[in-house]
Amino acid sequence: MATRTLSAVDYVLLVILLLSSAVIGVIFGFFKSKKSSAKEFLLADGGMGVLPTALSIMVSFLSAVTLLGTPSEVYLFGTMYCYQAISWTIASTVTALVFMPKFREMNCTSAYEYLERRFDRAVRTCASLTFSSFMLIYMAIVLYAPALALSQTTGLNIWLSVVSIGVICTFYSSVGGMKAVIWTDVLQALVILVGLLAAIIQGLITLGGFGNVFSIASKGGRIEFDSISPDPRTRHTIWSLLIGGTLNSLSTYGFNQTQVQRYMCVRSTRGAKQALFINAFGAAIVIIFSSFIGVILYAYYAGCDPLTAKKVSDVDQIFPYFVMEVLSDKPGLPGVFLACIFSGSLSTISSGLNSLAAVIIEDVYKGLMGRQLTDQRQGLISKFFSVILGAFVMLLTYVVSYLGSVLNAALSLFGVLSGPIMGVFFLGFFFPQANRHGGLVGFLASLALQFWIFLGAQITKNQMPSVRLPLSVNNCPDPVNITTIISPPIKRDPLIDFYSVSYMWYTPIAVLTVLIVGLIVSYLTHPLKPNEVDPKLLIPIGDACCCCLPKRIRDFLRCGVDYENYKEKDTYESEIQMTATQMFDTNKKHSFSSNVVLPAPSAPKIGDEPYDNSAMILTDEEFLKTRF
Numbered sequence: 001m002a003t004r005t006l007s008a009v010d011y012v013l014l015v016i017l018l019l020s021s022a023v024i025g026v027i028f029g030f031f032k033s034k035k036s037s038a039k040e041f042l043l044a045d046g047g048m049g050v051l052p053t054a055l056s057i058m059v060s061f062l063s064a065v066t067l068l069g070t071p072s073e074v075y076l077f078g079t080m081y082c083y084q085a086i087s088w089t090i091a092s093t094v095t096a097l098v099f100m101p102k103f104r105e106m107n108c109t110s111a112y113e114y115l116e117r118r119f120d121r122a123v124r125t126c127a128s129l130t131f132s133s134f135m136l137i138y139m140a141i142v143l144y145a146p147a148l149a150l151s152q153t154t155g156l157n158i159w160l161s162v163v164s165i166g167v168i169c170t171f172y173s174s175v176g177g178m179k180a181v182i183w184t185d186v187l188q189a190l191v192i193l194v195g196l197l198a199a200i201i202q203g204l205i206t207l208g209g210f211g212n213v214f215s216i217a218s219k220g221g222r223i224e225f226d227s228i229s230p231d232p233r234t235r236h237t238i239w240s241l242l243i244g245g246t247l248n249s250l251s252t253y254g255f256n257q258t259q260v261q262r263y264m265c266v267r268s269t270r271g272a273k274q275a276l277f278i279n280a281f282g283a284a285i286v287i288i289f290s291s292f293i294g295v296i297l298y299a300y301y302a303g304c305d306p307l308t309a310k311k312v313s314d315v316d317q318i319f320p321y322f323v324m325e326v327l328s329d330k331p332g333l334p335g336v337f338l339a340c341i342f343s344g345s346l347s348t349i350s351s352g353l354n355s356l357a358a359v360i361i362e363d364v365y366k367g368l369m370g371r372q373l374t375d376q377r378q379g380l381i382s383k384f385f386s387v388i389l390g391a392f393v394m395l396l397t398y399v400v401s402y403l404g405s406v407l408n409a410a411l412s413l414f415g416v417l418s419g420p421i422m423g424v425f426f427l428g429f430f431f432p433q434a435n436r437h438g439g440l441v442g443f444l445a446s447l448a449l450q451f452w453i454f455l456g457a458q459i460t461k462n463q464m465p466s467v468r469l470p471l472s473v474n475n476c477p478d479p480v481n482i483t484t485i486i487s488p489p490i491k492r493d494p495l496i497d498f499y500s501v502s503y504m505w506y507t508p509i510a511v512l513t514v515l516i517v518g519l520i521v522s523y524l525t526h527p528l529k530p531n532e533v534d535p536k537l538l539i540p541i542g543d544a545c546c547c548c549l550p551k552r553i554r555d556f557l558r559c560g561v562d563y564e565n566y567k568e569k570d571t572y573e574s575e576i577q578m579t580a581t582q583m584f585d586t587n588k589k590h591s592f593s594s595n596v597v598l599p600a601p602s603a604p605k606i607g608d609e610p611y612d613n614s615a616m617i618l619t620d621e622e623f624l625k626t627r628f
Contacts (some may be wrong), residue, residue, distance in 0.1 A: 358382070
């Protein structure tokens with residue numbers, strides 16, 4: 001396949017993006033950093049604004065794989081995928097209203113700290129290791145797959161892409177911490193939107209407007225929004241996208257360490273909610289733009305599919321191939337597209353490095369080794385781990401380059417591993433009866449089932465019928481020889497229907513498995529009583545999902561846990577804490593000691609002895625009791 005080359009202007013734009021990201025890291029690492037602490041490095045001192053955090057949440061998992069894969073998905077399978085915009089919006093809204101406030105209330109640096117409080121150390125460790133494993137694999141793929149697609153269509157050297165993105169990410173993540181990560185995400189979000197808009201506008205100009213694009217796509221069967229098949233083997237239906245897609249997205253927004261860390265960076269819970277609402281709108285826009293590009297790609301190649309014509313070797317190369325074919329005569333526009341794809345990789349990898357550093361410090365280094373660290377020392381160790389992880393991801397990318405066709409399978413592993421994690425959080429939040437045995441066995445059972453389905457699907461994929469929509473090469477300028485290979489008959493696997501279930505149902509299956517197995521095991525091994533669970537670790541499912549039901553039904557769904565008294569007690573303790581803080585601040589201003597001295601009466605006599613005013617010296621706790 002002949003490749004078109006990039007111009008000097010395109011390379012300049014790419015260099016500007018990379019240097020800008022590095023400069024942001026330097027600014028927040030050397031000039032705006034007040035102290036080298038873990039709170040600043042991992043949580044940005046809890047002082048980030050709403051808009052930058054919202055944009056950071058939006059692009060953290062809108063990787064280059066998403067930007068290249070979504071147009072390809074629509075190109076091959078049609079516009080049903082657009083329902084993902086609704087799924088992401090629902091998931092972001094549910095997270096804002098239900099799960100995010102609970103994580104902020106618990107004030108956890110690592111989301112998996114909750115699992116130890118609710119269950120035990122073993123559940124926390126299993127979830128942390130699972131998260132770390134799939135994030136390392138995911139980051140390596142996000143780094144390599146786009147570089148491969150770009151190298152084969154634009155001529156950009158693959159290892160130049162890998163090393164430049166890897167080094168820049170590691171640099172600004174380890175030097176500037178979370179503040180640098182969030183502000184570079186803002187820059188990259190803007191570049192992504194500009195890149196997508198540039199491709200859409202030029203595509204519409206080339207094809208003659210919206211009407212012509214939709215007319216061609218409709219004739220080719222790409223415009224579809226009404227697939228309501230109840231068959232779970234159907235790749236995309238309204239049910240699989242709205243139910244499975246929402247749970248898939250919820251596993252990312254609600255329980256992924258990368259996103260939970262973002263919520264903890266905002267100044268207030270109200271601000272974090274606003275950030276998630278803005279993210280819901282922004283993520284939906286990116287999904288719609290990327291899907292529309294897929295429609296444009298089909299309209300442009302309706303008569304000469306580059307994949308069938310062997311102009312490209314993989315469907316993810318169609319978008320960059322289109323950019324180089326349509327935009328290469330306009331200096332700078334291919335560079336904008338390239339910066340868009342690089343931004344997708346930068347945002348995901350930098351976010352992953354910071355979140356992995358947090359998990360390793362909190363769940364492994366401090367947890368398993370039982371070592372307590374000062375905040376400053378923990379900050380320095382976090383930076384060290386960021387550098388080590390960045391180097392490891394680049395080495396892992398080299399290994400990934402030899403996997404070949406296993407790349408798509410490895411990418412699917414992300415969904416397989418995130419489902420059980422969400423399931424064990426659901427078990428802990430919504431079911432007070434669940435105990436530590438149920439949490440651990442339910443998680444491991446779900447993980448085993450997911451691996452079984454995943455491996456079965458990979459082994460038997462040649463036996464599964466193709467669901468791709470038809471492609472044509474009838475209008476190609478050069479004749480295309482299509483060789484039909486007749487494969488010998490393959491013995492049909494008896495579980496092929498089970499393995500053929502749509503990938504959209506993987507997460508719902510994982511969550512249900514954790515809940516069913518976890519509750520059964522809990523009831524077999526002494527379920528927890530209502531007074532044995534801290535209400536702070538629970539979310540009343542009746543209040544969260546059925547707030548309009550009568551109080552009697554909501555009380556039944558609370559499983560005997562007294563949330564009302566807990567709320568009153570929590571409010572009382574908060575008032576005491578607030579009063580204590582105000583008083584101690586006043587004491588500091590006047591250089592008083594931490595004990596409060598009440599004025600004594602004017603030395604009355606008891607017999608011949610003076611009045612002993614030492615009895616009136618109260619500790620802070622005793623003084624507060626006199627006030628409440």
